[in-house]
Amino acid sequence: MKVDLHVHSTGSDGTNTPIELINMAISKKLQILSITDHDTLAGIKEIDYLEHKIFNNDLVFVPGIEISAEFPTTLHLLGYAFDIKNEKLNQVLETLQEFREERNLKMLQKMQEIGFDITEKELEEEAGGKLIGRPHFASLMVKKRYVKDTQEAFEKYLKRGASIYLDKKRLSYSDSIELITQAGGVVVLAHPYQTQLEGEELEKLVKQLKEAGLAGIEVYYPHHTRKMVEEYKRVAKKYDLFITAGSDFHGKNKMGIELGVDVDEKELSAFLKILRKY
Ligand code: AMP
Ligand code: ZN
Numbered sequence: 001m002k003v004d005l006h007v008h009s010t011g012s013d014g015t016n017t018p019i020e021l022i023n024m025a026i027s028k029k030l031q032i033l034s035i036t037d038h039d040t041l042a043g044i045k046e047i048d049y050l051e052h053k054i055f056n057n058d059l060v061f062v063p064g065i066e067i068s069a070e071f072p073t074t075l076h077l078l079g080y081a082f083d084i085k086n087e088k089l090n091q092v093l094e095t096l097q098e099f100r101e102e103r104n105l106k107m108l109q110k111m112q113e114i115g116f117d118i119t120e121k122e123l124e125e126e127a128g129g130k131l132i133g134r135p136h137f138a139s140l141m142v143k144k145r146y147v148k149d150t151q152e153a154f155e156k157y158l159k160r161g162a163s164i165y166l167d168k169k170r171l172s173y174s175d176s177i178e179l180i181t182q183a184g185g186v187v188v189l190a191h192p193y194q195t196q197l198e199g200e201e202l203e204k205l206v207k208q209l210k211e212a213g214l215a216g217i218e219v220y221y222p223h224h225t226r227k228m229v230e231e232y233k234r235v236a237k238k239y240d241l242f243i244t245a246g247s248d249f250h251g252k253n254k255m256g257i258e259l260g261v262d263v264d265e266k267e268l269s270a271f272l273k274i275l276r277k278y
């Protein structure tokens, strides 16, 4: 079957609106789509929910989110099938947004100090009035020819440790998992290769996450090698976690990634079972 459980919309730093993504998913014959914007539900709230929960029985839409947790490398957690109106969830996301706005202003200042002629207004326009993220900084740098492409913008200025980079406020993994769980959802470890852990170290992390309530691992992901897929499947099985598949589609903000991942239905069966209860 074809699904995509990891997709960014204009609600965060993707370049397609939620409705566009739904239409793309339908035309690509995806069976399940989840929009998983960074730390915000603004995108999925644009979708008329009850009406669109199941689209002609062809496409199932699952509300999602991607939370960047505190970690020495990268630890992203995907939440699925929660109540988008949950009060605590909305409250906490609001505070994350406020911190992000402060961080963005400071990053903008740093950029201006370097001598880049980029204004707050341009940044807001680039983000379409929604959540501003580093990819928006990057695409403005490209448009203004300070760098040749997004990759150069990240390498030179925006990646962790680079001159313009500032961290955002992050929740601990246990708080992130608790937040989604109390809203009725399930939590999945996103693109485990980004933790840069393998073998026993990866297992140790997964064990801790599982104890905190983790339910699944994103095994199928464009950057995962065959060897990684095998390893993550093994770890998922050992810790009784379901497996998922996602592309991390960002539209034009992440070139070379297409919407949709092919996966054997049997491999998704544990996740599908949870969705049926939702
Ligand atoms: P932010 O939430 O503002 O810190 O931005 C995070 C976004 O930046 C994520 O969506 C990533 O896809 C993107 N990103 C992070 N590192 C890189 C990189 N090295 N190259 C391209 N995109 C990146
Ligand atoms: Zn993103």
Ligand code: FE
Pocket (backbone or CB within 6 Å): 066, 076, 190, 191
């Ligand atoms: Fe991520």
Ligand code: FE
Pocket (backbone or CB within 6 Å): 006, 008, 066, 248
């Ligand atoms: Fe993502």
